[in-house]
Amino acid sequence: MKAFLNRLIAVEKTIGTNNQDTTAAHGRIVRNSSGTSVSPRPPFEVSVLAIVATALFIGLPVPAHANTFKSNEACDSAGLSAVGRSGVPGESAQPTDGSGTYSTVAGCNASGNGQLAATVYGGYSQVTGEGGSAFGFMTSAGKWGTAAGTEANASGTASTAVGFGSVASATNSVAIGGAGGDGTTPLSAANSTVASGKGAVAIGSNAVRGAQASAADAIAIGGQASASRSAAVAIGLGSAANNANDVALGAGSTTSTAVGTKNTTINGTTYKFAGTSPTSTVSVGTAGNERTITSVAAGQINATSTDAVNGSQLNATNQAVTGLGKRMTTTEANVTTLQGNVSTNASNINGLQQNALQWNSTLGAYDASHGSSAPQKITNVAAGAVNATSTDAVNGAQLNATNQAIDSVTNSVQNINSGAGIKYFHANSTQPDSSATGTDSVAIGPSASATGNGSIATGSNAIANGDNSIAQGTGAVAGVAGSNATIAQDAAYGSNASATGGSSLALGANASVTTAGGVALGSGSIANRAAGTFTDPISGANFTTALGAVSVGLAGSLRQITNVAAGTQATDAVNLSQLQAAMSSLSNSIKPVAPTPSSGAGNNASSANGSLIAGNPSTYQAPVANAANATAAGSGSVASGTGSTALGNGAHASGTDSVALGNNSVASEDNTVSVGSVGNERRMTNVGSGVGGTDAVNVNQLNSALSQANGYTDQRFGQLQQSVNETARNAYSGVAAATALTMIPDVDKGKTLSLGVGVGSYRGYQATAIGGTARITENIKVRAGASLSAGGTAFGIGGSMQW
CATH class of the missing domain: 2.150.10 (Alkaline Protease, subunit P, domain 1)
Incomplete structure (x- = not known):
């Protein structure tokens, strides 16, 4: 015991000597009694020493009374001892006593205030309730509270305040982090890390303000984070959870009042939703600064599910709806035809029943009842011909086949959403692969080539040569090979469309642009008139154009331009x-x-x-x-x-x-x-291919669009399936990697370092991990590890402080 006291006094002497004459505000350069400029020990270092000293005390068998410590070193210019109250200059002072039973008090003007089991270490620090612990300069702890760090205040029962100026003022509250500022800013509750609600947690600070949790069970993590309502959670710099049970995730995220949505109406049908009365909300951003939520697992889809769904699920729904519309049209036509056939068969059967089979003298006709009052069967009926002109009788087997067909159609209609026969995307080609050699370029389709930087080539043999050019359609060409970036940015859409003039656009099959800034709209259109100076044939005035011409046809094949808005400027087209x-x-x-x-x-x-x-x-x-x-x-x-x-x-x-x-x-x-009237309609013939969004289209365009859409969707589905499989492989490997890391045993109590190896497996994917745990102090542990799998390398590191 005596040896331990000597060690502690030596530590106190060191701290006392380094902090003599430190009357300036915390965190600033001060002078000691010899006039030398010194920097006070950081609050965290003092706190760690205090924690170590307390831990050592706990492990020693001591008498059940207060402990005091004396030192011959002065704690200020008045000649105070390193542990004691103020006295007469030049005279030794009486050390502070521990006051309460099982108490330990050390530090200039430190006080246990007569509390039971109080632990005080630091100048001007105090404990105001039993079981409290205060470490650092001017710290204060209430009943069962723990305060560590300069001016930390844990006044709430069983509260914890760690860090310069931190405040934990409510029962079971926790505040970890310093006050905002650079050491010159006056300390105030407005810029401190504060946990003022029961059970509240506030962690983190920055140069402006510490985290603040001001309501019961609220949690605020990050500088300037604010959780102002009960059970609210704010995580991230400047985040704010403003309503009870709200969650604000990410820097700058804020929450507002939750709004429920009970139902929606589509095509006259109202659909009710689950989870229509939310009590709180989760925000990952704020108005004008929204965030996407990525890597979202697929949620359950049923009438009562409140899971979030990801983009792939919504895409699957969209594709299913599109496919359903097409198949429903075909199915309805088939059912209509089938119903017509059934009606014809029923009519034929009814006619057969009316025919005389046996003569009934009472009825004066042939009767199938054979004298019985009950209806009778007609057996051994040969199968009649079933076609549009048949008048044959049909037998039961034929009718059963018809019923089976109706049941099959019904089942197809009922199961069309989940049936395995719906296909969204297909790719069927043996042609050479596409090539994307330009930076950030994209090429899709057999032999498609994207050589320009940022270029896009879509379609069989599509070529995008110029930088930032786009070629879409079979044989489409955009840009000239080796063209300079300043004259690139061509775009060609349509089979064999060509845009090579620079900043030009060709839209439509076989459309062609060869002049800078030119535009060719519509199938076969040619834009070859370059910018220049021209003469008005009416006024004789000259005018100059800066860009190539816009063409909607070619010589001998002209088009109308429809839906033209009224022109308002001198150079506008008129309608x-x-x-x-x-x-x-x-x-x-x-x-x-x-x-x-x-x-x-x-x-x-x-x-x-x-x-x-x-x-x-x-x-x-x-x-x-x-x-x-x-x-x-x-x-x-x-x-x-x-x-x-x-x-x-x-x-x-x-x-x-x-x-x-x-x-x-x-x-x-x-x-x-x-072009006609009701009952006297006319056909419109020789209709050119539509170009604008409101133009009429001809039958050739309609058939071509349908063919292209089917080919594109088939191709995209194959790519999507491949991407899903790759994602699944990486996910399974990641699960195996995480499992391997968790299998590494932790360091045992009483040991300093532990190294281990772990293995994991998930759905046929394996991973191996190596890692270790180091016990830095009795209360601090650090753990790190790395795991190798087919999906890549996973690495993790963490630490914890326990008390």
């Missing part, structure tokens, strides 16, 4: 409505004249009301255009809608901005074009 308005304005500026028809058949004339007259004047009915900007042409034609056009004998256009084309055509709805 038909604007042209009609200009024509109307011009017509109104010319004095109308009365019709002057000639006597010959087939001559034309114009009327005074803005309409046009065509045909034989002796038989025509005057066209009527009686609305603003309306035009009527043809005998008996009427344009009564604003901005409407009626062209053809008897054509009627009553809808606003409507067009009726052809004899007797009717356009009664706004913004429509009609």
